[in-house]
Amino acid sequence: MDSMEVNKAIASVLVAGIAFMAASLVADGLVHPTRLKQAAIQIELPKEPGAAPAAAPEPPIAALLASADVKAGEKIASTVCAACHSFDDGGKAGIGPNLYGILGSPHGHMAGFDYSSALKSKQGPWTYDELNAWLTKPSAYAPGTKMTFAGLSSEKQRADVIAYLRTLSKNPEPLPPVPAQTATATATATATATAPAGGAAPPAAGTPPIGPMIAAASPAEGKQIAEKNCAVCHSFDKGGKAIIGPNLWGVVGGPHAHMAGFDYSSALKSKQGPWTYDALNEWLTKPAAYAPGTRMTFAGLPKESERAAVIAYLRTLSDNPVPLPASGAAPAQSGESGNSQAGTTAAGEAPAAQQTPTGKPAGGETSAEPAQAGPPAAGDNAAPAK
Ligand code: HEC
Numbered sequence: 001m002d003s004m005e006v007n008k009a010i011a012s013v014l015v016a017g018i019a020f021m022a023a024s025l026v027a028d029g030l031v032h033p034t035r036l037k038q039a040a041i042q043i044e045l046p047k048e049p050g051a052a053p054a055a056a057p058e059p060p061i062a063a064l065l066a067s068a069d070v071k072a073g074e075k076i077a078s079t080v081c082a083a084c085h086s087f088d089d090g091g092k093a094g095i096g097p098n099l100y101g102i103l104g105s106p107h108g109h110m111a112g113f114d115y116s117s118a119l120k121s122k123q124g125p126w127t128y129d130e131l132n133a134w135l136t137k138p139s140a141y142a143p144g145t146k147m148t149f150a151g152l153s154s155e156k157q158r159a160d161v162i163a164y165l166r167t168l169s170k171n172p173e174p175l176p177p178v179p180a181q182t183a184t185a186t187a188t189a190t191a192t193a194t195a196p197a198g199g200a201a202p203p204a205a206g207t208p209p210i211g212p213m214i215a216a217a218s219p220a221e222g223k224q225i226a227e228k229n230c231a232v233c234h235s236f237d238k239g240g241k242a243i244i245g246p247n248l249w250g251v252v253g254g255p256h257a258h259m260a261g262f263d264y265s266s267a268l269k270s271k272q273g274p275w276t277y278d279a280l281n282e283w284l285t286k287p288a289a290y291a292p293g294t295r296m297t298f299a300g301l302p303k304e305s306e307r308a309a310v311i312a313y314l315r316t317l318s319d320n321p322v323p324l325p326a327s328g329a330a331p332a333q334s335g336e337s338g339n340s341q342a343g344t345t346a347a348g349e350a351p352a353a354q355q356t357p358t359g360k361p362a363g364g365e366t367s368a369e370p371a372q373a374g375p376p377a378a379g380d381n382a383a384p385a386k
């Protein structure tokens, strides 16, 4: 896939970065870099850190984070940052502190670590914008810092790394809201449906804008992705058997752990409420972050567009599919393409009362009007966010 290409590209950037970093380590030891006027590599520092309110006209990192690639971020972190940092819960300090739970924690968050006074003197928690500023150029953010790391000049890389750092938590912070009109960075991703969705549902705090993408996604493409990535463990047909994972017919709008009789992890069983589009999006981004301890040993689909397509496909696996997000705006095509799916017959046709595959009344209590009431268009954005 082209993600290989991307990986290679990232890898080569990283290699260069490491070389640069090593050089800067040495250099910093020899010379005391007084503040350069402006680093050549610096891209665009967001305004003063400290206030990270949505009031700011366009915090670029918010838009980028929504489409950031956690997997790529993890790769960058494990290559570039791991020389000095550990990331696991309870991990030891290296040259730098352990970074588990850093987002939202105070500056100098690791008890017992000998921080510079430059860093200790910073007030307040690490916000997205502050991490962005810090990782752009640590020595500019906190002159005198001990972190002798030149910085990540690529805004995209910073977003990926921050998106990854966000996952290092039992209960990750919500993603920053993307101002509806900040179509700038996310434009590619959300292009088609951004506007209507923004109008329909004011972005609830943590909700990445997956809704519009799902509405615009191709279930047929999602089916291909699912066959390639998920079919080793999941069946998709009505009444299909569990493999390593549960059958996925009717999962959208169904409760978490929706297949009766399947031996789910308590991580997944403990999740409340139905599988909304946003919940699925988060889950498929990185199952282990969404439900730490889950049995689904699948790394995740880092590409938002792929997740949207897969979810659009999952949606069709029902006698009575859940309404598309922002359906008022762009409902048309997906109902159509849904029909092309094998197992899926007419979408709106049968108001099947018992639409559960396994014959068990999974989600039974709600089955009379399960999907409809569950995560419909606007509610989807408003409710589950957290
Ligand atoms: C050469 C070693 C080194 C590298 C490489 C490095 N760091 Fe650091 N980092 C440190 C040190 C040392 C500190 C403590 C800084 C201080 O006290 O001023 C630190 C502090 C931090 C903090 C603040 C932690 C806190 O508790 O407030 C964050 C966040 C951070 N680093 C993230 C990163 C990320 C992300 C990367 C990779 C992109 C990275 N670092 C690469 C050495 C490093």
Ligand code: HEC
Residues within 6 Å of the ligand: 225, 226, 229, 230, 231, 232, 233, 234, 244, 245, 246, 248, 251, 255, 256, 257, 258, 259, 263, 264, 265, 266, 267, 268, 280, 284, 291, 293, 294, 295, 296, 297, 298, 301, 310
């Ligand atoms: C290596 C096997 C494996 C792969 C690959 C895999 N899954 Fe899973 N999946 C599981 C297991 C096991 C569970 C049950 C998790 C638990 O109990 O914690 C699960 C659970 C789920 C659930 C929750 C079902 C419910 O009833 O709540 C969804 C949705 C899901 N997977 C979707 C996918 C999709 C989409 C893909 C491909 C992009 C995928 N999975 C790839 C093994 C896998």
